[in-house]
Amino acid sequence: MTPGARLQAAIEILEPILAGQAAERELTTWARGHRFAGSGDRAAIRDHVFDALRRLRSAAWAGGCGDVPLDRMEARRVIAGLIMQQGADVATLFNGQGYGPEPIDLADPGPVPAAVAADVPDWMQPLFRDSLDAEAETVMASLRDRAAVFLRVNLARTSRDSVLKELETLGHAADPSDVANTAIRLRGAPRGLTQTPLFADGLVELQDAGSQALVARLPCRAGARVLDLCAGGGGKALALADRGCVVSAHDIDADRMADLPVRAARAGQTIDCLTDPAASSPFDGVVADVPCSGSGSWRRAPEAKWRLTPARLAELHELQSTILARAERLTVPGGWIGYMTCSVFAAENAGVVDAMLACRPDLTLESRVDLRPGPDHDGFHLSVLRKNA
Numbered sequence: 001m002t003p004g005a006r007l008q009a010a011i012e013i014l015e016p017i018l019a020g021q022a023a024e025r026e027l028t029t030w031a032r033g034h035r036f037a038g039s040g041d042r043a044a045i046r047d048h049v050f051d052a053l054r055r056l057r058s059a060a061w062a063g064g065c066g067d068v069p070l071d072r073m074e075a076r077r078v079i080a081g082l083i084m085q086q087g088a089d090v091a092t093l094f095n096g097q098g099y100g101p102e103p104i105d106l107a108d109p110g111p112v113p114a115a116v117a118a119d120v121p122d123w124m125q126p127l128f129r130d131s132l133d134a135e136a137e138t139v140m141a142s143l144r145d146r147a148a149v150f151l152r153v154n155l156a157r158t159s160r161d162s163v164l165k166e167l168e169t170l171g172h173a174a175d176p177s178d179v180a181n182t183a184i185r186l187r188g189a190p191r192g193l194t195q196t197p198l199f200a201d202g203l204v205e206l207q208d209a210g211s212q213a214l215v216a217r218l219p220c221r222a223g224a225r226v227l228d229l230c231a232g233g234g235g236k237a238l239a240l241a242d243r244g245c246v247v248s249a250h251d252i253d254a255d256r257m258a259d260l261p262v263r264a265a266r267a268g269q270t271i272d273c274l275t276d277p278a279a280s281s282p283f284d285g286v287v288a289d290v291p292c293s294g295s296g297s298w299r300r301a302p303e304a305k306w307r308l309t310p311a312r313l314a315e316l317h318e319l320q321s322t323i324l325a326r327a328e329r330l331t332v333p334g335g336w337i338g339y340m341t342c343s344v345f346a347a348e349n350a351g352v353v354d355a356m357l358a359c360r361p362d363l364t365l366e367s368r369v370d371l372r373p374g375p376d377h378d379g380f381h382l383s384v385l386r387k388n389a
């Protein structure tokens, strides 16, 4: 496909997303209907769509839509605005040739208002400022750019140096990360890497360095019985197993854990997926990686930034408190609870944990860390609570 044809595809995919459809589904539907598009085309189109979603408000402004809600943005203007922001020549790419977009008239939209340049909804900006003080503007700005890709090395199977050597042989430039001793940062995209023996043999998994750093901070000892209460795809559960814990996993949606036994076997581990964790409790430690806004990792799922509402945030807060209380009940006296989110909003982090601590004198805050999204990792929170023996 020509560069212009890729942009036209991104426009066609973005249209239904702006109307409220899910980005991943629209990308998959498009790929199924356009089998001629190769993997390089699909990756480039995905990049255009996700780049636009990260900067939707400012790209729409630059493309001449004004400052309007998503369902009033014109996809082709958003993509044109994005291309302009990236420094490319819109007239060359929007020329109607080779299945590219038709020419477009772009008037100067005038100076971009600060609220538009922040690329988050208006109601959310005070939330960032209240949670992050002086860091708020930097964090909002960082969410406008792509995040780096990281691997987690399974130290139970290999060393980080061996994986770095193997990556070099495979032609993937990569560096060790300072954030976690298991983390490797890829300098480019991991294209084709998941088909290599590094993945097939369970030597590495894709996982943000911040996620890895949180697991490294949990007070686990080898052989401890640990429950991952909100296991999802099992990223934390696998990292815990690699640390030598005896790991059980649970998720309210058991389908989310469908691949976990296979991934664990690949890594040389066994993870027990439980439908009723209470029946196997108490555990020495419980990880509550609760559902959250995801604001710390919106670079990877930028659509969520525009879909979140204050009502949904309030619902999440309720759910987070309920799950933390359940985690505490499943923990043995003297054991620990690791409360985690990939959010930067204080209400989802210290707000939930401190409310629990205020009414539970038998719990102590043992440690806490807040990671901000930036070049080295996504944004995360971890509070480790100790339950009195």
Ligand SMILES: C[S@@+](CC[C@H](N)C(=O)[O-])C[C@H]1O[C@@H](n2cnc3c(N)ncnc32)[C@H](O)[C@@H]1O
Pocket (backbone or CB within 6 Å): 229, 230, 231, 232, 233, 234, 235, 236, 237, 250, 251, 252, 253, 256, 289, 290, 291, 292, 319, 323
């Ligand atoms: C942040 S994700 C977990 C990510 C996962 N730990 C990982 O590292 O890949 C949150 C998960 O919580 C699950 N969940 C939502 N409500 C829950 C509940 N009440 N009890 C247990 N899991 C729940 C969701 O299905 C979702 O998979």
